[in-house]
Amino acid sequence: MRKTLTSLALLVATLTVPATIPLAFAQSTGTPQKVDGQAVTKPDMVDAEIKKIDKDARKITLKHGPIKHFDMPAMTMVFQVKDGAMLADFKVGDKVKVAVEQTKSGYLVSAIEAAK
Ligand SMILES: [Cu+2]
Numbered sequence: 001m002r003k004t005l006t007s008l009a010l011l012v013a014t015l016t017v018p019a020t021i022p023l024a025f026a027q028s029t030g031t032p033q034k035v036d037g038q039a040v041t042k043p044d045m046v047d048a049e050i051k052k053i054d055k056d057a058r059k060i061t062l063k064h065g066p067i068k069h070f071d072m073p074a075m076t077m078v079f080q081v082k083d084g085a086m087l088a089d090f091k092v093g094d095k096v097k098v099a100v101e102q103t104k105s106g107y108l109v110s111a112i113e114a115a116k
Pocket residue numbers: 064072073074075076077
């Protein structure tokens with residue numbers, strides 16, 4: 001019994017150490033992202049091409065590549081956009097990378113950047 005407790009304590013000590021590493025990494029890369037304790041890692045960026053932009057309705061039509069975390073194949077579909085201002089620097093035909101989140105009301109683009 002004593003031995004079990006000791007290894008448990010060791011395990012806890014081991015598990016608590018790596019938790020500080022992603023925070024340090026996020027700071028050193030300097031990428032603007034919220035570190036709210038929930039989503040420390042950046043979501044996978046998905047390749048896409050802009051087909052249509054509707055800033056007022058905060059919607060964007062994207063021809064996107066496969067989205068692994070939603071098990072979604074490549075297709076053209078409409079996404080909601082978190083903030084219409086995100087689309088200010090983009091136009092139809094642009095190749096982009098987007099972060100997609102699933103919300104109660106559908107799929108949401110939470111980040112967008114020009115593809116390099
Ligand atoms: Cu899709």
